[in-house]
Amino acid sequence: MKLYARPASPFVRKVRVMAREIGIDNQIDEIMLKSPDEMMSEMPKHNPLGKIPALILDDGTTLYDSRVICEYLDTRHDGPKFFPADSAERWQTLLLQALADGIGEAVIIASMNKFMRPDEFIYEPAVDFQLEKVERSLADIENGIEILHGALTIGPLSVACAIGYTNFRFPDLGWQERNPKLSAWFESCCERPAMQATHFDMSAK
Numbered sequence: 001m002k003l004y005a006r007p008a009s010p011f012v013r014k015v016r017v018m019a020r021e022i023g024i025d026n027q028i029d030e031i032m033l034k035s036p037d038e039m040m041s042e043m044p045k046h047n048p049l050g051k052i053p054a055l056i057l058d059d060g061t062t063l064y065d066s067r068v069i070c071e072y073l074d075t076r077h078d079g080p081k082f083f084p085a086d087s088a089e090r091w092q093t094l095l096l097q098a099l100a101d102g103i104g105e106a107v108i109i110a111s112m113n114k115f116m117r118p119d120e121f122i123y124e125p126a127v128d129f130q131l132e133k134v135e136r137s138l139a140d141i142e143n144g145i146e147i148l149h150g151a152l153t154i155g156p157l158s159v160a161c162a163i164g165y166t167n168f169r170f171p172d173l174g175w176q177e178r179n180p181k182l183s184a185w186f187e188s189c190c191e192r193p194a195m196q197a198t199h200f201d202m203s204a205k
């Protein structure tokens with residue numbers, strides 16, 4: 001299989017971490033696109049939305065969207081499932097994935113508005129509008145912190161990747177002081193070998 005990727009993407013990281021957690025990363029050839037320009041020229045060939053991640057299966061089928069790819073990967077191993085079968089636990093972890101992916105999306109929009117425009121086109125209220133979503137979502141997870149404990153499933157994995165990306169784009173938000181239980185959980189999650197192996201070096205941004 002081939003995975004089209006860029007190292008900073010929280011959605012790509014979900015796939016890369018999960019592949020390592022379930023022990024099938026050696027079946028995936030990661031194609032790291034070197035620049036936004038390369039992404040813009042390459043990705044529409046695989047995904048009409050032009051987005052990473054996209055996974056090309058050995059029979060040539062293309063899957064895109066981290067949610068679809070991760071659920072596919074979960075069918076490729078016999079260990080504990082990241083997408084539990086129909087149960088309260090399934091809906092809980094899918095909902096947490098949706099919340100975490102929403103954090104990633106809000107951070108992407110905020111950083112595009114703040115860092116990728118000429119100064120005269122930066123509209124701070126639009127940035128704040130997105131960062132408020134991030135703050136509310138992190139506080140919501142802090143308030144229900146138990147959901148992160150137990151086996152790593154797709155929800156907690158998505159939270160870890162979304163927070164890693166938040167820290168990369170907005171290192172001075174200070175969410176850790178306001179959400180100490182979540183901060184402690186994130187620190188311990190980052191010790192997992194799969195998180196370490198996919199940590200994006202800030203100096204390379």
Ligand SMILES: N[C@@H](CCC(=O)N[C@@H](CS)C(=O)NCC(=O)O)C(=O)O
Pocket residue numbers: 009010011012049050051052053064065066067101108
């Ligand atoms: N819902 C998608 C989101 C993917 C996404 O937003 N990817 C970003 C990178 S982090 C992207 O490719 N952006 C390029 C673009 O929007 O043209 C997923 O989970 O895979």
